[in-house]
Amino acid sequence: MTNKGTAKPYVKCIGASSVGVTQSCYIVRFQKFVIMLDCGIYQESDILTNYKKNQELLKKIKPKEIDYIILHEAHADHTCLIPALYARGCQAHIFVPSGTTQLLKILWEDSCKIMTQDCQKINNKHGLKITPLYESVDIENALNRCIEIDIKTRYQFAPGLALTYYPSNHIIHACQLSLEMTQGYQKKVLNFTGDIGGKWEQPYVSPREDLPWGDVVLGENTYNAEGRNNKHGDRKRDLEKISTVLNQAQRVLIPVFALGRCQIMLTILYLLWKNGKIPKDINVWVDSPMAEKICDIYPKDNPLWDLVYNWENLSFVSDYVETLRLQNSKRPICVLSSAGMLSGGKSVSWAKAFAPDPNAHIIFCGYSSESTLASKIRFGDRMVSIEGEMVENNANITELVSFSSHASREELIDYYINTLRFNKLLLVHGDFDNKVIFAQELQDKLASQGKSSRVIAVNMDTKVYI
Numbered sequence: 001m002t003n004k005g006t007a008k009p010y011v012k013c014i015g016a017s018s019v020g021v022t023q024s025c026y027i028v029r030f031q032k033f034v035i036m037l038d039c040g041i042y043q044e045s046d047i048l049t050n051y052k053k054n055q056e057l058l059k060k061i062k063p064k065e066i067d068y069i070i071l072h073e074a075h076a077d078h079t080c081l082i083p084a085l086y087a088r089g090c091q092a093h094i095f096v097p098s099g100t101t102q103l104l105k106i107l108w109e110d111s112c113k114i115m116t117q118d119c120q121k122i123n124n125k126h127g128l129k130i131t132p133l134y135e136s137v138d139i140e141n142a143l144n145r146c147i148e149i150d151i152k153t154r155y156q157f158a159p160g161l162a163l164t165y166y167p168s169n170h171i172i173h174a175c176q177l178s179l180e181m182t183q184g185y186q187k188k189v190l191n192f193t194g195d196i197g198g199k200w201e202q203p204y205v206s207p208r209e210d211l212p213w214g215d216v217v218l219g220e221n222t223y224n225a226e227g228r229n230n231k232h233g234d235r236k237r238d239l240e241k242i243s244t245v246l247n248q249a250q251r252v253l254i255p256v257f258a259l260g261r262c263q264i265m266l267t268i269l270y271l272l273w274k275n276g277k278i279p280k281d282i283n284v285w286v287d288s289p290m291a292e293k294i295c296d297i298y299p300k301d302n303p304l305w306d307l308v309y310n311w312e313n314l315s316f317v318s319d320y321v322e323t324l325r326l327q328n329s330k331r332p333i334c335v336l337s338s339a340g341m342l343s344g345g346k347s348v349s350w351a352k353a354f355a356p357d358p359n360a361h362i363i364f365c366g367y368s369s370e371s372t373l374a375s376k377i378r379f380g381d382r383m384v385s386i387e388g389e390m391v392e393n394n395a396n397i398t399e400l401v402s403f404s405s406h407a408s409r410e411e412l413i414d415y416y417i418n419t420l421r422f423n424k425l426l427l428v429h430g431d432f433d434n435k436v437i438f439a440q441e442l443q444d445k446l447a448s449q450g451k452s453s454r455v456i457a458v459n460m461d462t463k464v465y466i
Helices: 048-058 082-089 101-126 136-145 234-246 259-276 289-297 302-308 319-328 347-354 373-378 410-420 432-447
Strands: 006-013 026-031 033-039 068-070 093-097 146-149 155-159 163-167 176-184 186-190 214-220 250-257 284-287 313-314 333-337 360-366 383-386 391-394 396-399 422-428 454-457 463-464
Touching: 006 048, 006 186, 006 214, 006 422, 026 186, 033 082, 048 082, 048 101, 082 101, 082 136, 082 186, 093 155, 101 136, 101 146, 101 289, 146 155, 214 410, 234 259, 234 302, 234 360, 234 396, 250 347, 259 284, 259 289, 259 333, 284 319, 289 383, 302 432, 319 347, 333 347, 347 360, 347 373, 347 383, 360 373, 373 383, 410 432, 432 454
Parallel strands: 033 068, 068 093, 093 146, 186 214, 214 422, 250 333, 250 360, 284 313, 284 333, 360 396, 422 454
Antiparallel strands: 006 026, 006 463, 026 033, 155 163, 163 176, 176 186, 383 391
């Protein structure tokens, strides 16, 4: 550590989540310490653009100067650039919520594999000579620096620095975090919601608990637009949609996130099957090596997951040959494949196989960024580019609105206005144009309650003193 430190602590929003949804990354400076919150990959465009965006972020960072990295969950858009820091000389300790390290290992290895394949595709198509941002040895080096912290346990990790995790009701083991910075008699608190769910109960996930007072709160606003539904009250209608589709359609694709959404949707399908709502002979397949690995380490001591995982109608695709066989088969099938936004992984080839077929059905069950393949298909583009080919978009589309693991707009308003206490709220992880409008609405509501708290719609590289 060679820097001389900073007189006043601050946070700087350096990732693309400053103005969008993916690539969460923030730098905190306190005295001589450099602390990084998250370092995720950009996932909102084609593979070449994604690669360049991730390179751009890495150029902003001096990995050897980072003292500590704090992660709050395992999802790729929050964590999957971490090994690239260790490829460039980072030696920082990584703090994670208990149970997260084994998930990180799976996600980082899968990300490395996909990145390697994407580099080959880019080089072949564009005549470039780009290389993956990290390799297996960098993953091992990063994993060896991970330190798991129990939830709701205050952990002092350096002079004047303490970290506490709080459940977020997002995905398994995911948390919000509170970072205390104390110098003499003065204490500053930076809170980070990370990705947060609503107040409803979800299987395998701890209920959300409120963050304490914070001088500054980094707050997500994924569902910041009016009219963008994510209402748990719509679950009954969504279950009816799933039942109708699976009782009528022969070939059904459900794009899912490998971590969290896959396991939830499998649980929903199992319960519908158990209650006689979908065909007893339904064939449910998971075609995602990463999702299969995550399913395998989900808590077997949970009675519900034990039933789901050992369901006789559930199978995991063994290899690419079996993928092709299933795609070309005319037998009834329901496939869960990742990535959920069709931004990579095996779900892309399934979309390519199903999209032209007017007898096929694609069920979308969560958020997708505007420029992703998932959004182009679900919002009705007649022709879509998939793996370099223009494909007709003829498949039937069903959209579910109650399965996002992110809090709805109304729940965010309630949390930020009526529950949390802070001096400044920095809105991150949301569409920028909608965020500006949302920030003003939050500010007006705070003012109407006589509160002096400020709401800031951060931009790229916004720096705020704590």
